Amino acid sequence: MGQVFYPYEPDQTLLLPPSLRDWVPEGHLAHFVSDTVDELDLTALYARYEQREDGRGQLAYEPRLLLKLLIYAYAVGLFSSRKIAKAVEELVPLRYLAAGQLPSHRTLARFRQEHSAQFQGLFVQVVRIARAAGLVAMGTLAIDGSKLKANASKHKAMSYGRMQEEDARLRREIEQLTQRAQAIDAAEDTEFGPDVRGDELPAELQRRETRRAKIREAMERLEAEAAAHDDASGRGQARPGRLKRPIGVPPASKQMNFTDPESRLMKTASGGFEQCYNAQLAIDAERQIIVAADVTESAADNGQLVPLEEQAEVNTGVRTATLLADAG
Numbered sequence: 492m493g494q495v496f497y498p499y500e501p502d503q504t505l506l507l508p509p510s511l512r513d514w515v516p517e518g519h520l521a522h523f524v525s526d527t528v529d530e531l532d533l534t535a536l537y538a539r540y541e542q543r544e545d546g547r548g549q550l551a552y553e554p555r556l557l558l559k560l561l562i563y564a565y566a567v568g569l570f571s572s573r574k575i576a577k578a579v580e581e582l583v584p585l586r587y588l589a590a591g592q593l594p595s596h597r598t599l600a601r602f603r604q605e606h607s608a609q610f611q612g613l614f615v616q617v618v619r620i621a622r623a624a625g626l627v628a629m630g631t632l633a634i635d636g637s638k639l640k641a642n643a644s645k646h647k648a649m650s651y652g653r654m655q656e657e658d659a660r661l662r663r664e665i666e667q668l669t670q671r672a673q674a675i676d677a678a679e680d681t682e683f684g685p686d687v688r689g690d691e692l693p694a695e696l697q698r699r700e701t702r703r704a705k706i707r708e709a710m711e712r713l714e715a716e717a718a719a720h721d722d723a724s725g726r727g728q729a730r731p732g733r734l735k736r737p738i739g740v741p742p743a744s745k746q747m748n749f750t751d752p753e754s755r756l757m758k759t760a761s762g763g764f765e766q767c768y769n770a771q772l773a774i775d776a777e778r779q780i781i782v783a784a785d786v787t788e789s790a791a792d793n794g795q796l797v798p799l800e801e802q803a804e805v806n807t808g809v810r811t812a813t814l815l816a817d818a819g
Contacts, residue, residue: 511586511587511590511591512587514583514586514587515583515584515587519584520563520566520567520584521563521584521585521587521588523621524559524562524563524566524588524617525559525587525588527617527620527621528555528558528559528562528617529555530620531613531616531617533554533555533558535606535609536554536558536606536609537554539605540554552592552594552598552602554602554606556588556589556590556592556594557594557598557599557602558613559588559589560575560579560585560588560589560594560599561575561599561602561603562613562617563584563585563588564578564585565781566779566780566781571596572596572597572599572600572603573596575596575599576593576594576595576596576599579593579594580593615806618780618781618782618783618806618807619806619807619808621778621780621782631775631776631777631811631812631813631814631815633773633774633776633814633815633816634771634772634773634774634795634796634799634800634814634815634816635771635772635792635816635817635819636769636770636771636772636792636795636819637769637770637772638757638758638759638760638765638767638768638769638770638790640759640765640766640767641748641751641753641754641765641766641767641768643748643750643751643754643766644750644766645748645756645764645765645766648746648747648748648756648766649706649709649746649747650743650744650745650746651710651713651741651742651743651744651745651746651747652743652744653743654706654709654710654713654747655710655743657703657706658703658706658707658710662703709747709752710747712747712752713741713745713747714739714740714741716741717739717740717741717745718738718739721738721739748766750766751766753768753788754766754767754768754788755767755768755788755789755790757769757790758790767790768786768787768788769786769787769788769789769790769791769792769795770784770785770786771783771784771785771786771787771792771795771799772784772799773799773800773802773803776815782803782806782807783799783800783802783803783806785798785799785802791819792816792817792819793819796814796816800814
């Protein structure tokens with residue numbers, strides 16, 4: 492007699508509707524996330540929806556559903572809205588949290604953006620509940636950073652030295668265009684009479700004035716950062732003759748991006764350089780729960796170790812016994 496197998500009928504219709512909760516093992520993180528979110532005070536999330544009293548518009552996804560998806564996805568390392576939406580279709584825990592519904596990546600991203608102010612507080616609440624439930628041991632804390640691309644092109648960044656050159660060049664061109672504009676205005680006043688406006692600037696002059704204003708604003712930001720850095724490091728008390736640059740004046744190679752001034756040019760895992768932010772995570776090594784998170788504009792991770800450890804202590808109320816971090 493040959494091998495006997497369990498029955499296998501992929502197209503078999505179930506007699507009774509299954510419970511999605513039964514598809515996720517007891518003790519699974521998805522159950523904890525679902526039960527925890529159900530206990531949170533989500534008044535602030537629902538406030539925006541209460542403004543629609545006439546019932547018009549499309550049906551909205553339940554805020555608890557979207558919040559559960561995002562919290563669970565972050566806990567298992569999914570941060571892209573597109574990847575989360577795809578995972579809802581493919582991963583049983585996320586399908587269970589969504590109760591079989593399939594919100595699009597645009598819905599997830601929009602929900603995260605519209606309620607970003609509430610996420611920090613909700614994040615801390617979930618971590619503290621996880622701690623109280625014994626899901627966070629805080630015996631060993633693993634900390635590392637990852638570069639996240641900013642919504643800005645590296646080609647829109649400019650060094651301080653180049654800014655000075657551009658500022659001088661644009662100033663000369665603006666003077667020339669201003670003189671040209673004045674001559675044109677005078678000629679048009681003579682041709683068309685005094686009732687025609689003569690104070691409009693040529694479009695090219697307006698464009699360059701706007702660009703110069705952006706450059707000046709970026710230069711001022713760099714100078715303010717350099718001054719703050721010099722004061723913090725004590726360079727402001729040093730003798731000027733010993734400094735390689737004047738106090739409060741940034742190095743000529745220091746860059747600032749016009750599209751996203753807070754982002755910085757950082758080396759990525761691919762080996763190239765992109766406009767990025769540096770995202771930091773602290774994870775309970777035993778339970779794999781994120782207990783602290785931050786996003787900085789510093790490319791180096793080493794300066795974030797202590798602040799993130801302190802944030803984890805504040806969030807959990809417990810000081811970790813051991814820290815794990817790489818050489819960076």
